[in-house]
Amino acid sequence: MTQKPFLEVKNLNVAFPTEDGLVQASNDISFTVARGETLAVVGESGSGKSVTSLAVMGLHDRKRTQITGQAFLNLESGPVDVISADDEVVRKLRGKAMSMIFQDPMSALHPYYSIGNQLIEAWSLYNEGDKAAGKKRAIEMLDLVGIPDAAKRVDEFPHQFSGGMRQRVMIAMALINNPSLLIADEPTTALDVTVQSQILQLIRDMQKEFNMALILITHDLGVVAEVADRVNVMYAGKIVESGGAEDIYYRPDHPYAIGLLNSIPKIGELDSKRLVAIPGQPPSLINLPQGCSFRARCAFSDRVPGNLCATTTPTLDEKSTDHFSRCHLPEAELVKARKEIGGK
C-alpha cells in the first residue's frame, strides 16, 4: 500500500468492568486500513471483532467501558484520534467520515419511520438543503443499492421490505454522506444464503464506487476468500494472525487459523468425512491467564519446546513478509502441522 492508511489503530484495548471482574474484550489491537482496501476480521463469537469496531466508531458507552490506545482517522484536515477525541467530535465523524452497517437488518431500522424519513435524517445531518433535496438524494441512493421502484418505495416502512432489501437500505443510509470508511459487522449473517452473495457483491461495488476503506467483520471464511485484501484472525480478544488473504488461506501460521480453515466442509468430501471442529470452548475473558489463550484447544502445543505456551504469552511476530502470527510453534513444526490437518 503506497497510500497512507485511512484508519490506523494502535494498541487498542477495550474492557468492560463487570461484577465478576474486568472483561478484556479487545486486547492490544493494531491494524491499518487504506481507502480502497478491504480488511476482513474473522473469529468466533466473543473474540472481540465487533467490540473493536464499535470502539473505532465511538459507539461504546464511555461510562461503562475502559478504552485505551489510539485509532487515527487520517482526514484531509489531519489525523484525529477517535479514542481520545471529544464525544462531540467523534459524533460528527460518524455517518460522515465513517459509517457502519450491522448484522440484523430486521431490527436495525426504526420500525415507526419510513425508509425515506430515516435516509433523509442521515443526509440532513451533513448537508444543507430542504427535505425535497434530501428525498431526491435518498431515492438516488436507494436506486444505487438496487432497490427497484425506489421513488415509490422511499415512502414505505421497514416492515414492508424483505431482509435483503432492508440490508440494502442500511447500506444506502450508511453511504448517503459518502464516508471514507465503512465497517460492515457481519452484514450477511442474518440473510438467506441466496441473498448473501448479492449483498456482498453490492458492498464491494459500493466500495469501488466510493473508494472506501472497508472493514468486513465476519465468521464466514468463504466471504473472506472472496473479498478480502487483508485478514485479521481474532481469538479471545487478540489478533492471533494477520496477513494477506492468500497467505492466510494457503499458508495459515496460527493453529487456530489452521483449525478454522480445516472446519470448512469441502464439496466432494462431504460423504466420506465428518465435519471437523476445533475442540473445546474459548476461555473466559475475565482474568486471562498468562500464556497463550489458545493452548487448551491447540493440537500442537505439545510440540513447542519447554512449557512456553503456558508460561509466556506469544507476541504477534512477522513470520514471513507482511504475515504476522502469535504462536510459539517453530517454523518446521508449523509446515508439518499445516500438512497434517490442512490436507492442502
Added chain:
Amino acid sequence: MLKYLARRLSATLLVITLVSMSVFGIFAVLPMDPAALTCGKACSAPVIEANRHRLGLDVPVTVQYGRFVKGLFVGRDFGEGAAKFHCPAPAFGYSYNRHECVTTLVAEAFPVTLSLAVGAFVLWLSVGVSLGILAARKRNEWQDRAATAFVLVGTSLPTFISGLLILLFVALKFNLINPIEMGRWVSPLEDPVAWFRTFIFPWIVLALLYAATYTRFTRSNVIETSSEDYIRTARAKGLNERDILRKHTLRAALAPIVTLAGLDFAGLLGGAIITEGIFNLPGLGRLSIRAVLRDYDLPTILATTILAAVFVVVANLLVDILYAYIDPRVRVAS
C-alpha cells in the same frame, strides 16, 4: 382503514349491548326487592304489588329490558296519574329515592368526575412520564434512586391513606381547603380559581398513585428501547443524544403508554370512589356508592355501571385507532 373502523365500531356496539344486558340480568336475579324497599312504613302486600307495577317490575325481565332500551332513545314515563314523571331521552331510569331522573343525576355528577379525571390525568402523565425518562437517562444515579423511592411510596400508599394524610396535614392544617365549602362543585367556566382550589388536592391524591405506575413503566420502556438495534443505528448515523432520545427512543418507548393512559383515564371517568368520598366531591363515584350502600337505588346503579363500561369500551376503540396512527405496522396489518 374505513373497513377496519366499521368493524371495530360494530364490535364496540355489540359489547356495549352485551354489557347492558348482563348488568340488567344481574339486577333481575338479585335477592332484593325494590318494590318492598320503596314500600314505606305502612307496608302491606297490596302496596308492594302496586309498587311493583309502578316500578315496572311486574313484567318479564326481557320486556323490562325492552322498555329500558326504548327509554334510552325516546325517553320514558314513570308512574301513573298525578305521580307521573317524564324523563326525556336518554332515560336511564327514575330514582325513587332521589325523586329525579337518573339521567339528570348522572348529568350533574359527570362534570365533577370529568374535572377530577382530566386534572389528575394531566398531572400524572406529565409527572410520571418525565420522571420515568429522567430515571432512565440517569440510570443508577441519585435521580434514578429518588424516582424509585417515589414509585415505591406512590404504589404502596393506598388513596384512602394518602388522601386522608393530605387532607388532614396539608389542606386543612394550612387552611388551603375551607372545610365547609369542601367539594362544592363550581364550573371552571364560571370561577376557574375556585374550581382549581376544589380539585387540586384530589388531583394530587389520584395522580400520586398513577404517576408512580407511569414512572416505573416509562423508565423500563425507555431503558429497553435504548438498547434496541435501531437506536445504535441512529447513533451510528451521527445523531446527537437529544435527537436520539426525542425522535427515536421516545417514539417507540411511549407508544405503549398511549394504550395504558387511554384505559386508565376511561376507568377514572366511571368515578373515583375513594377520592371523591374523602374530598366530598359529588361525582359519579359518590353517586354509585350512595346508590349501592344507602339507597339500593337500582336504576342509578344500572346507569353508572353501564356508563363506566361504555367509557372503557369506547376508550379501547379510540386507543386502537390512535395506535394505528402511531405504529405503521398496525396500520398495514389492519
